[in-house]
Amino acid sequence: xxxxxxxxxxxxxxxxxxxxxxxxxxxxxxxxxxxxxxxxxxxxxxxxxxxxxxxxxxxxxxxxxxxxxxxxxxxxxxxxxxxxxxxxxxxxxxxxxxxxxxxxxxxxxxxxxxxxxxxxxxxxxxxxxxxxxxxxxxxxxxxxxxxxxxxxxxxxxxxxxxxxxxxxxxxxxxxxxxxxxxxxxxxxxxxxxxxxxxxxxxxxxxxxxxxxxxxxxxxxxxxxxxxxxxxxxxxxxxxxxxxxxxxxxxxxxxxxxxxxxxxxxxxxxxxxxxxxxxxxxxxxxxxxxxxxxxxxxxxxxxxxxxxxxxxxxxxxxxxxxxxxxxxxxxxxxxxxxxxxxxxxxxxxxxxxxxxxxxxxxxxxxxxxxxxxxxxxxxxxxxxxxxxxxxxxxxxxxxxxxxxxxxxxxxxxxxxxxxxxxxxxxxxxxxxxxxxxxxxxxxxxxxxxxxxxxxxxxxxxxxxxxxxxxxxxxxxxxxxxxxxxxxxxxxxxxxxxxxxxxxxxxxxxxxxxxxxxxxxxxxxxxxxxxxxxxxxxxxxxxxxxxxxxxx
Ligand SMILES: [Zn+2]
Numbered sequence: 423x424x425x426x427x428x429x430x431x432x433x434x435x436x437x438x439x440x441x442x443x444x445x446x447x448x449x450x451x452x453x454x455x456x457x458x459x460x461x462x463x464x465x466x467x468x469x470x471x472x473x474x475x476x477x478x479x480x481x482x483x484x485x486x487x488x489x490x491x492x493x494x495x496x497x498x499x500x501x502x503x504x505x506x507x508x509x510x511x512x513x514x515x516x517x518x519x520x521x522x523x524x525x526x527x528x529x530x531x532x533x534x535x536x537x538x539x540x541x542x543x544x545x546x547x548x549x550x551x552x553x554x555x556x557x558x559x560x561x562x563x564x565x566x567x568x569x570x571x572x573x574x575x576x577x578x579x580x581x582x583x584x585x586x587x588x589x590x591x592x593x594x595x596x597x598x599x600x601x602x603x604x605x606x607x608x609x610x611x612x613x614x615x616x617x618x619x620x621x622x623x624x625x626x627x628x629x630x631x632x633x634x635x636x637x638x639x640x641x642x643x644x645x646x647x648x649x650x651x652x653x654x655x656x657x658x659x660x661x662x663x664x665x666x667x668x669x670x671x672x673x674x675x676x677x678x679x680x681x682x683x684x685x686x687x688x689x690x691x692x693x694x695x696x697x698x699x700x701x702x703x704x705x706x707x708x709x710x711x712x713x714x715x716x717x718x719x720x721x722x723x724x725x726x727x728x729x730x731x732x733x734x735x736x737x738x739x740x741x742x743x744x745x746x747x748x749x750x751x752x753x754x755x756x757x758x759x760x761x762x763x764x765x766x767x768x769x770x771x772x773x774x775x776x777x778x779x780x781x782x783x784x785x786x787x788x789x790x791x792x793x794x795x796x797x798x799x800x801x802x803x804x805x806x807x808x809x810x811x812x813x814x815x816x817x818x819x820x821x822x823x824x825x826x827x828x829x830x831x832x833x834x835x836x837x838x839x840x841x842x843x844x845x846x847x848x849x850x851x852x853x854x855x856x857x858x859x860x861x862x863x864x865x866x867x868x869x870x871x872x873x874x875x876x877x878x879x880x881x882x883x884x885x886x887x888x889x890x891x892x893x894x895x896x897x898x899x900x901x902x903x904x905x906x907x908x909x910x911x912x913x914x915x916x917x918x919x920x921x922x923x924x925x926x927x928x929x930x931x932x933x934x935x936x937x938x939x940x941x942x943x944x945x946x947x948x949x950x951x952x953x954x955x956x957x958x959x960x961x962x963x964x965x966x967x968x969x970x971x972x
Contacts, residue, residue: 443881445951446784447775451768451943453936459767460832460939463745464759464931471758472749473509473654473797474718481745481766485723485794488770492777494725497791497816505722507810508657509797512542514644515712520622520668522678523706535640537674540711541623542643542802543607543655544667549620550708551578553678557691557698558582559609559621564965565594567603569691572700575617578707579700580670580678581609583625586692589894591971594694597892598847598971599899602908607655607803610667620666620709624675626688636671650751655803657717658813666711678705722807723794724816727776729954731787737821738789739953741946742902743769743828744798744807748925759931761924762798765828768943769794775947786954791817795902798829808905822906823959824871825913826950829901831942832934835861835919845920847894853921859885860942861917864903866891866969868912870960875914878949884941891969895920912962916946 462468463484469477486503496503520538523529532538557569559581569581585604587593595601602608606623613621628635676684680703691698723745729735743765747758757763773792779785795807803809812819834853837845865872865888872888879886890897897917898904906913918938923929953960 445948446782447779448944448947450775450778451771451940451947453940456767456771456939456943457934457936459770460759460763460931460934463766464757464763466755466757470749470756471745471747473720473746473800475749478746479721482721482723482794482796485745485766485770489723489725489773489792492774494773494777494792495728497726498724503723503725505724505810505814505816507720507722507814508717509654509720509800509806510543510657510660510715510717511652511654512713512715513648514540515546515714517710517712519708519710520670521708523708524704532670532674535644536637536671538668538670539640539644540713541606541667541669542653542713543610543660543663544711544713545663546712547664547666548710549578549666551576551619551706553578553580553703553705553707554700555580555679555687555703556613556700558585559613560585560603560697561612562603565603566696567594568697570612570616570700571697573702574613574700577618577702578620578622578709579613579618580622580624580675580703581613582688582691583623584627591892592968594968596898597968598894599892599896602804605804606667607659607663610663610665614663614665618665620707622707622709623667623669624672624684626672626675626684628672634671634673640669650749651801653802654797654800654806656806656809656813659803659809660715666709668709668711678703680704720796720807720810722796722811724791725773726789726791727780727785729787729789730785734787735789737823737959738791738817739823739950740791740793740817740825741769741772741828741950742793742795742808742825744795744902746797746799748799754927756925756927757930759934760830760832760929762829763931764830764832764934764939766794768828768831768939768946771943772947772950786951788823788954790950790954798902804899804908805902805905808902812905812909819909819911822911824953825903825906825911826946827901827903827913827915828942828946829915830917830919831860832936832939833918833921833923834935834938835859836921838922841922844924845895848920856919859887859918860945861887861889861919863890863897863915863917864907864913867907867966868960868962871912871914874953874956874960875949878952879945882941882945882948884945889972892971907966910962910964912960916942918942
């Protein structure tokens, strides 16, 4: 070995020494390396890493190549690091039709895009059946709630969009956070499982506002040309749906309800007490949905370090960050440096810290897995790369001790006065107030994880803000940890906060505070190591409690 290489090896070894309680390798996480990587991933050449573009695939290949260079272990089949999954998007076809009959003498054809539209995840399908109103169409056994306990077999259901009491901080449906149970594809699949022949959704709150936004919304939903940001569903989930699914205007829903008032039924459906009992309507529907489904490839990138303890190595701590962003729109380039180039490069540095420590003989007791998740940004459905993982986990969920998710680590939270709806629910604050702060979201579901985070932060000394678990900003569900929480895996989101450049062309690599990314990455590394070493794994509170609002 030439002398300079020996010197480098000695220097690396020195930095690996666990000084002041730091985990082995912690000090190899360096802002210069984070900066170099981010200037590639968030460069103009990467064109904003949009799902189903060559640059997005290149980003996955870059991460894969880095993982291989580090000598990390493949945990996928046949040594794979790329976990392939598929997404479905749709174009509207010809022949969408909704005919409603009120007795033998009266039937009307609803007008496409003015009164009804197929939903993008609907299969091409046709049904004719009597109608039933079934509240929100929610079935949530863990909350002891069902709107489907009744006569729904062989019927076409009319259900309300959303969930009961979305603005009530004490709602069992995750307080003011929109819960998983409001997901329309999930509702359609539950209805199908109960033998329903089709499902129609209506936004009853639309009617309260006294305007009819349906025609405009429907034309935005199905624009003439495929939009630059398409709607996707996980193919493996969408393919299970065989019944037609459509959305209708509040006015048409009111016609179907006859004497009953939609607003009264909304009130009724929101009442506590375990759900709404479906009521048959004096209407029959004939629904045909015609959509052309298109399928695209997508990938999560996965590698790990095998634990050193013969028993505990069967359990894993998973560290995640999504690597996709919003691409380009004409001349506009959304580089996504903070969102989420910053988390992606932190993931690489953390993985490298483990690899370097392992080369020196220091491995954690439990296994640690690194997952760069795809298509977090893409609507609609819960965070697609993470959803693909829980559909087909390369590590069993019940042997997953915790998930530490990083999404936006490189700025300081800044909420301007009159910042508009994008800052809904967040207190006005300046970047200077948050210069040393990081939000840690999700701790109210696992006090053990909260304590572990505080302990890991001792040598790092960031200001930890445990907040936004029950906030109208919906932040709890706005990154990949949410999917794991919904699957009873303790999970946290490390997030330095929204700011005026969020999701704009100004989210660029030269605006990132690399020292801050370094510190948050060190915290996540330290915490992952301590969780991998700990005697006991963190518990998840069940049933999931509703944290106080903030
Ligand atoms: Zn993000």
